[in-house]
Amino acid sequence: MHPQPLLEVDDLHVEFSTADGPVEAVAGVSFTVGAEETVAVVGESGSGKSVTALAVLKLLDGGRISRGQVRFDGKDLAPLNPKAMRKVRGNDIAMIFQDPMTSLDPLYSVGHQIVEALRLHRRVTKRAARERAVELLEQVGMPDPRRRLASYPHQLSGGQRQRVMIAIALACSPRLLIADEPTTALDVTIEAQILELLHDLQREYRTAMLLVTHDMGVVAETADRVVVFYGGQVVEQGPTAQVLRNPQHPYTAALLAAIPHPDSAKERQLPAIPGAVPALRDMPAGCRFNPRCAMAWEACTHEVPPLYELPGGRTSRCLLHREGGGSAVVAPPAPPLSAELAPAGPPLTTRKGI
Amino acid sequence: MASPATQVDPAATPGAPLMEVTDLVKHFPITKGLLRRTVGHVRAVDGVSFTIGAGETVGLVGESGSGKSTVARLVLRLLGPTAGSVKFDGREIAGLSQRELTPLRRNMQIVFQDPVSSFDPRMTISSVITEPLEAQGISSGKQARDRAAELLDLVGLSGRDLDKYPHQFSGGQAQRIGIARALATNPRLLVCDEAVSALDVSVQAQVLNLLRKLQVELGLSYLFIAHDLNVVRYISDRICVMYLGRIIEQGPAEAVMTDPQHPYTRTLAGAIAADPRTGGGTRRVVVRGEMPSPSNPPSGCPFHPRCPQAFDRCSTEVPAPLPAGEGGRTASCHLLDITPTNGKAVR
Numbered sequence: 176m177h178p179q180p181l182l183e184v185d186d187l188h189v190e191f192s193t194a195d196g197p198v199e200a201v202a203g204v205s206f207t208v209g210a211e212e213t214v215a216v217v218g219e220s221g222s223g224k225s226v227t228a229l230a231v232l233k234l235l236d237g238g239r240i241s242r243g244q245v246r247f248d249g250k251d252l253a254p255l256n257p258k259a260m261r262k263v264r265g266n267d268i269a270m271i272f273q274d275p276m277t278s279l280d281p282l283y284s285v286g287h288q289i290v291e292a293l294r295l296h297r298r299v300t301k302r303a304a305r306e307r308a309v310e311l312l313e314q315v316g317m318p319d320p321r322r323r324l325a326s327y328p329h330q331l332s333g334g335q336r337q338r339v340m341i342a343i344a345l346a347c348s349p350r351l352l353i354a355d356e357p358t359t360a361l362d363v364t365i366e367a368q369i370l371e372l373l374h375d376l377q378r379e380y381r382t383a384m385l386l387v388t389h390d391m392g393v394v395a396e397t398a399d400r401v402v403v404f405y406g407g408q409v410v411e412q413g414p415t416a417q418v419l420r421n422p423q424h425p426y427t428a429a430l431l432a433a434i435p436h437p438d439s440a441k442e443r444q445l446p447a448i449p450g451a452v453p454a455l456r457d458m459p460a461g462c463r464f465n466p467r468c469a470m471a472w473e474a475c476t477h478e479v480p481p482l483y484e485l486p487g488g489r490t491s492r493c494l495l496h497r498e499g500g501g502s503a504v505v506a507p508p509a510p511p512l513s514a515e516l517a518p519a520g521p522p523l524t525t526r527k528g529i
Numbered sequence: 530m531a532s533p534a535t536q537v538d539p540a541a542t543p544g545a546p547l548m549e550v551t552d553l554v555k556h557f558p559i560t561k562g563l564l565r566r567t568v569g570h571v572r573a574v575d576g577v578s579f580t581i582g583a584g585e586t587v588g589l590v591g592e593s594g595s596g597k598s599t600v601a602r603l604v605l606r607l608l609g610p611t612a613g614s615v616k617f618d619g620r621e622i623a624g625l626s627q628r629e630l631t632p633l634r635r636n637m638q639i640v641f642q643d644p645v646s647s648f649d650p651r652m653t654i655s656s657v658i659t660e661p662l663e664a665q666g667i668s669s670g671k672q673a674r675d676r677a678a679e680l681l682d683l684v685g686l687s688g689r690d691l692d693k694y695p696h697q698f699s700g701g702q703a704q705r706i707g708i709a710r711a712l713a714t715n716p717r718l719l720v721c722d723e724a725v726s727a728l729d730v731s732v733q734a735q736v737l738n739l740l741r742k743l744q745v746e747l748g749l750s751y752l753f754i755a756h757d758l759n760v761v762r763y764i765s766d767r768i769c770v771m772y773l774g775r776i777i778e779q780g781p782a783e784a785v786m787t788d789p790q791h792p793y794t795r796t797l798a799g800a801i802a803a804d805p806r807t808g809g810g811t812r813r814v815v816v817r818g819e820m821p822s823p824s825n826p827p828s829g830c831p832f833h834p835r836c837p838q839a840f841d842r843c844s845t846e847v848p849a850p851l852p853a854g855e856g857g858r859t860a861s862c863h864l865l866d867i868t869p870t871n872g873k874a875v876r
Contacts, residue, residue: 219729219730219731220700220729332819333593334819335819362592362593362756363592363756363757363758363797363800363801364592364796364797364800364815364816365592365819366800367800367813367814367815367816368815368816368817370813371812371815389729389730390802391730391805392801392802392803392805393802394805394809395802395803395805395807395808395809395810395811396802396803396809396811396812396813398809415808415809416808416809416810417808419805419806419807419808419809420806420807420808429731430730430731431805431806433730433731433733433734434730434734434759434805435734435737435757435759435760435762435763435764436759436804436805436806437759437762437786437787437801437804438804439759439763441763444738444741445734445737445738445763446734447731447732447734447735447737447738448731448732448734448735449735451699451700451701451702451732452699452729452731452732467731
């Protein structure tokens with residue numbers, strides 16, 4: 176274990192104000208990222224994983240941290256003003272997004288944008304910044320880097336744009352890189368290239384990484400530890416290999432089972448999770464996963480499970496652990512193709528107005 | 530093969546594929562200047578042949594820009610081909626006019642990636658589903674509404690949802706509605722263009738199960754396009770692998786994925802992440818470079834600039850599909866054509 180974590184997210188709550196009143200997108204999330212460590216935050220849409228990543232950099236559009244702390248190097252970022260935050264962003268903590276086309280400025284050349292990032296945080300001449308930009312493009316595997324300085328984002332492929340984003344993110348050698356679905360928009364062969372690149376650069380720059388993804392395959396390949404989100408909460412966390420091989424929370428187990436993989440038996444259905452991810456405004460009482468959980472019992476519908484500490488530095492938010500833990504969590508078996516399908520679940524709006 | 534000159538009655542050709550695509554080509558012109566002179570062509574689809582049998586699922590895989598979505602639009606005649614033949618049930622549809630196509634369209638439907646954006650937000654679910662019935666003159670009014678309720682039931686929703694609006698449904702439910710709409714006219718072929726790609730993992734499995742259930746119950750054929758190779762492998766009977774507008778390998782799904790014969794298929798299969806439940810720690814095979822632009826394809830084999838096994842012949846001669854195993858497997862690679870006269874040891 177690392178003596179002092181680089182990033183400590185501590186009981187984070189994020190609220191968005193909407194026309195129908197405030198909704199809580201993140202409800203008491205805690206986890207840490209150690210120096211040079213890669214931590215994956217994994218979850219489905221609406222789980223709060225991206226909001227958490229944005230909250231670390233205080234890039235919440237229309238939202239605010241309503242409770243809790245985000246400590247970077249021991250210092251809480253939550254109370255910092257916009258000017259102080261701008262010094263942190265790009266310098267100490269950098270971020271890359273799923274769609275580089277929307278985060279790169281279409282009106283400026285690639286070179287201009289890298290130089291701008293460098294000169295924002297470092298006192299360097301334009302000429303030196305340009306030389307450094309060439310160097311960075313070369314490091315991220317851009318073919319013909321010097322000529323590419325003059326290219327505009329639309330002239331590049333999706334993979335090349337993501338390389339430019341990575342070059343900008345690394346320009347000031349940040350200590351923490353937040354990558355929000357960095358390969359989701361890319362083809363599988365390009366995804367493999369970008370993940371390899373991130374891995375290599377992380378070693379070279381000794382950067383920690385907080386990787387936000389929905390893809391368990393990407394988690395398995397890159398992360399030292401994994402934090403599983405559901406309904407704005409952490410439901411399970413621990414070292415990646417242990418969590419993936421032997422999940423302790425029924426949601427983690429069911430999610431892993433639902434992914435088609437090379438050995439999926441074609442004569443069976445995929446073991447789907449019934450229902451849909453709950454809407455923020457419509458969180459079930461008790462355990463937030465209970466309406467979809469194959470192992471839920473009566474207590475799960477009204478009792479909120481705490482995060483139980485398990486051996487091996489793991490935690491899991493499930494009442495199954497109450498009696499001392501370790502009870503076997505198994506994913507539901509795959510039903511034969513002829514069996515009834517998992518129900519689609521009630522429409523999300525049925526509870527409205529009651 | 531049936532004589533191409535005769536319009537074949539489907540009943541007269543038992544065992545014939547439901548869809549037969551031969552040498553299909555689609556070039557989009559690149560125009561320039563005020564007069565929109567044609568200065569070149571994007572060779573989006575460059576000679577593609579495959580068949581889909583009744584009740585069969587054919588998976589189409591390839592990177593973005595490989596031409597798979599263009600193929601989908603060509604076989605449905607949402608786009609007119611530059612050349613080549615598309616036979617549906619033995620009947621040539623490549624040259625038909627829009628009017629001649631209308632009665633055929635009820636037999637071929639498409640499910641899109643993002644169902645919500647393909648619905649009119651102001652239409653109720655009932656209108657969304659009955660619209661094709663009315664457009665095809667199959668039914669209207671109460672009869673159409675009853676059919677819509679029946680379809681919702683079939684896809685795991687309920688007739689109570691008929692008067693709701695698209696935004697009241699989650700992504701997975703909306704895709705079920707998209708499938709219900711596509712099934713309204715009792716089609717025999719469903720083209721699924723990234724139909725499960727935008728769904729959450731837990732919901733994606735539900736929709737894949739639904740598609741397979743419907744296939745068994747209704748005897749549907751699917752042309753299934755997706756970039757997730759594990760999904761395609763799970764659902765497909767056969768797989769066609771596309772690269773730069775060509776099918777470079779095809780055959781039974783398991784055989785193609787476990788024992789790929791074309792170097793590109795090998796790199797594609799190698800780029801799939803391992804089953805996460807093994808705990809990870811494995812790295813994928815990383816292939817260098819990116820797919821070139823279809824407006825300026827390389828000479829010879831389209832994959833040769835990235836191919837680790839390329840030799841001189843690959844840069845000059847386009848490889849033809851060669852037999853590559855049981856179940857009608859083919860692969861377009863010169864390595865399969867090594868004979869004492871023209872070959873050289875490469876591996």
